[in-house]
Amino acid sequence: CAGGVPHYTDANKHIRRGDIIVGYPNEEDYVYGIYEAEQSSEGYEFVSTCYKPKNLQLYQLMEPIKENYQQTNATRPSTHKYPWEKFLEDGMQYLLSHNIDCLPPSTDxxxxxxxxxxxxxxxxxxxxxxxYTRPKVCFGMIAGGKNILTNDYFKTTLSEKCNVLCFDSEIDQVLAAIQGNQIESFMIIRGVADYHDGTLNKEWQPYSSLCAASFMKTIIYKIP
Structure with a gap:
């Protein structure tokens, strides 16, 4: 899970618990960055190590899904469900039938x-x-960095400059393994569990993880 970047005045930019974040390539095809804020003569500047897949095949498969969602989500009828919403509903029913609580908490x-x-x-x-059966899906950068995660000003500034939608302190180890094994194609999908780095609010983690897994299943089903 990840920590979303809230926007206190603009509902369209606001990230909430339960939202799905897809690490989406920026202009340089980066999907994840480890950032550190260093003091400079002008205040602070961000130093980054960024990661991108060498092969964008998964994103090419996802592009029609993304375009359809962004074009139809605001106007679709209440009866229309996207594939990941159906997977989410099925997953919740299955887990609840096995006495595993995966419902979203009543407070946010x-x-x-x-x-x-x-x-x-x-x-x-x-x-x-x-x-909550229709989680919001957002596409943009995902970031980490020790001195970033504990500073609200740094997180807000980085979000505005680099379209960072959420922060996660654990993906860097996964990416190191991906690079070490020379995996050329990968996609990062996270569910928002809190407004820090995804580790603080454990009550939201089961539901948020299931949301991310449901969207991932949608992509997997598109692989030839």
Missing amino acids: HLYIKMENGEIVEVEHPNKNTRD
């Missing part, structure tokens, strides 16, 4: 850190009741 509190250090709870910009 959002907090903001004020300039004086005070932590204040705020409302989500998208106040409408959510249908």
Whole structure:
């Protein structure tokens, strides 16, 4: 799971628990970056080590899915389900039948850190009741970095500059294994469990993981 980057005023840019994040190639085809903030004469600058698949075949398979979702999601009828939503529903029913709790928690509190250090709870910009059988899917960069994850200012700044949608502190080890085994094609799909790095809010992890797995299954079914 990953930690989403919330937007406190724009519902379209807001990332919430339960959303699906797909690491999507930027202009240089990077999908994941490890960032560190270093002090400079102008304040801070970001130093990065970025990763990209050598073979973009999986993204070519996903592109029609992405385009269809972005074009139809806002106007589709309530009865229409995307493939991953059907997989999510099936997965939840299966796990619940085996007494495994994978339902989303009833609360999704959002907090903001004020300039004086005070932590204040705020409302989500998208106040409408959510249908958790229809998770939002977002496409953009995923990032990590030790001194980034603990600093809200760095995370917000990096999100605005590089279209980073979520942070994850554990993928770098996976990517090291991918490179070590010379795997040329890969895709990173994460479910948002909190607003940090995916490790703090364990109550959301089962549902968020299932959301990500459902979208991954959709891609797998497209492989010839």
